[in-house]
Amino acid sequence: MSTDPSASRRKAPIERAAEITRAAREIALDEGLSALTLRAVASRIGVTPALVSHYQPSMDSLVASTFGAIVAAEIGEVAEELAPCETAVAALQTLIDTLLGPERSTVTAVWLDAWSLGRRHPALAVEVGVQMDAWQAFLAVLLNTGCARGEFRAIDPDAVAWQLLAIIDGLNAHAIVRYGHARRLRGLVRTVAEHELGLRSGALGPGDDSGRRPEPDHPPAPITVPVC
CATH class of the missing domain: 1.10.10.60 (Homeodomain-like)
Incomplete structure (x- = not known):
């Protein structure tokens, strides 16, 4: 008390x-x-x-609104971190590093709770959908801006935003239960993002946090993606 x-x-x-x-x-x-x-x-x-x-x-409503407030605050914090970036490439690199860093683990745990509890709590399920859409919209704006500037090349930047968020969420969920290490797997997200956005290999940073990009078993095929 x-x-x-x-x-x-x-x-x-x-x-x-x-x-x-x-x-x-x-x-x-x-x-x-x-x-x-x-x-x-x-x-x-x-x-x-x-x-x-x-x-x-209604405690169900309080749980839902609390979750929504926590996630909305996180988006605001990430937006502030990206604000100084002068290019969309730099902003995306910062976003990947930030979302897969240990500093976000507390909010990641709240997300995991919401996905699980939302199965039985309709109000929370609705709020989870709202906040997932908000995150996708936030990242889609960044990707579409990069396409408009000629920094990225993608057929469907909005779909790429969903793809990247799904990978990031999955890696963070693994890390929460100590399966794998999200920070060490940042290179996986970078590689996918580079491929989907028509960037050269290494444009978003090293392949892993040791500063070394692992060599592929076979030379990658050239990427041909139309400009947005």
Whole structure:
């Protein structure tokens, strides 16, 4: 139970609602979405479950909105990291390095929770779809911008965005359960991206984090992709 002396004092509704929202986010990031319960939120801020229920009568809705807020914040953070990049190639390289870095593991765990819990919670399932679309749109804008500038060549940049996100999500999911190492497999994502976007080999960085690109067993076939 929280020992914060301000927790039990009477607060304005907007202040109490914000406190509950903040506590829900902290619980989700610290312990996972499955730990986000009425009692857990109440304990975190030092109030009764009944008070939390007054402000959040539906825990399913709170779980969904908490997940949405966490993912939306992540997109904003990544956008800030990409802002200084002067080219679409540099921005894509930064995005791959960022999303497959250990710094994002906490949010990756929240994503895994959402995919699993969403099977039984319709509100969460809807929010997962919304946020997956938001990520795809974010990456698609980057790829389409690169095509418009002549940096990338792809038939369908929107489809490539889905493809890259699927690979990144899969590698991160493996890493969460300590199967493989997402950072060491960045080269796989880079290689796929280079192929799908008509980039020269190595344009997005080395094949692995050792700075060495593994040699293929056979020479790669030339890539012929029409300009967007």
